[in-house]
Amino acid sequence: MKGESPGGSSARILKWGYFAEISLESVKLVSDLAILSEDFTNTGEYTLVFSQPSTLRNMAKITFKQIDGSSRTVEAGDGTLMELALDNGIDGIEGNCGGVCSCSTCHVYIPQEWMDRVGPATNIEQDTLEFSENAKSSSRLSCQIEVSDALNGLVVEVAPHE
């Protein structure tokens, strides 16, 4: 087992099937704190990347500018921006395809200054956006954006419906 120093920000378990060699206890123990890296598939080794336990994490505050012009600021937990919007009843975000990047009913605009931190759309997301009449260079599908502390203070604009 390799260890990496604390500081990673995401806790994500890759490849459920590969827990075979680890006792359930230890899975539970590390599960909040660790990711098992893909190395494990190839080498049998796994890497622990410590993240902040969720209880210690600052909750990111994210603002949605709704289509009618009103704004709502909500506290983000885990999951995607689309799920956050649905949980908080943000007007104009429907998430019809369940977050698999195929319906564009979670379309938002990201302010220029946030583009770097939010990151670019993947190819498949760009393809989906191409079908959307209201797509701009600042468009993203909010189901493809994972919420994290790094997004604290983000203001996104809900795109109008087609």
Add this chain to the structure above:
Amino acid sequence: MTHVPDPFKEAREKGPVLNAEIQGKTIPMILGLRDVRKAAKDWETYSSDAPRRVPIPSEEDVRSVRQYPLEVDPPDHKAYRKLVEPFFNRPKLPEVQEQIDTLISRLLTAALEKDEVEIVREFAIPLQSHALTYLLNVDEKEAELWISWGIHVFKEGDGEQKGSFMENYCREMFKKAETHPGDDFFSALNQAKFKDRKLTMEERLGYANIAFAGGRDTIINTIENIIAYFAENPKALDCMNAHPEAIHPAAEEFFRFYMPLTHIGRVCPHNTNLHGTEVEAGERISLCWAAANRDPEFFKDPDEVQLDRKPNPHVSFGFGAHNCLGAHHARVIMRSLIRQLSQNVSKIQIREEVDLIETEADFSRKVGYELLRVSFTPR
């Protein structure tokens, strides 16, 4: 074996289209994710205006009606679809989700009390049939009859006879709803108006037909595949139990990997060149969802089940105007199933299994089980 191989792998490496022999005709199948999505959006070139010929194989022998809204093109499609949307959105209601939770809990408790359960007949079919009564908002007792229709209304046993039995049953349900209107699917369609006129009986039967036939084997097979997967990957059950937040992505990965509906057809109204294959006006092509779901350009290690796969832009519920109306229903069922299995079951052992294989001249593909006998160990 739950590890369903991809029968389209070689063909996809060779080119974008597989010309497959189906029902004595050559049907070009579109294999790549990007191409399938493009074609699904392009209804003017690839039309759904083809009664009984959108499914592959076609259903000309087993039903007499056009299915609504599946077999209609825009712009009329939108108005047809709107009429039934309120029913298909019912699974978004907390009280309907609770009904589904309670149903699964009841079936699972019964299964845990027995030494062995035959998942297809004793679990998946009753689950699908009862859950459908909540969607259509009809008396739950109706499910008893539906259970007797088996895995697939048309494909199992004498499809022709069962198909017409189902049509007659639906006709009766519409008539009953005429004299005793309620808040159910049949009453709503009796009252519905399409462009200021009432729906014909043909149209109403067409809506009912897809609700019963389309939402049946797809749900049943997915339930079986999920249970078999957990039987072969017991640690995944533990992990789901420890990480309930992973249930949503896991459900999506099951939909991607075990896509029960291999493909669906479109008709080309004009002579069309499909990536080099000439399609004559009136002939069909296939949107192969199952192949698109394994496209290595978009899914890393596509033949592996990765329960936390993200992004997961699968097309198991289609793409574009006709995207599956039953998707909310399917998701609520599978998420509840995964959650309750992980909370209540520590181990699943397969005692006997018979695969359900879809076979055509150019490919064969496992879609589910004809029989799946298992034992559950409580957690």
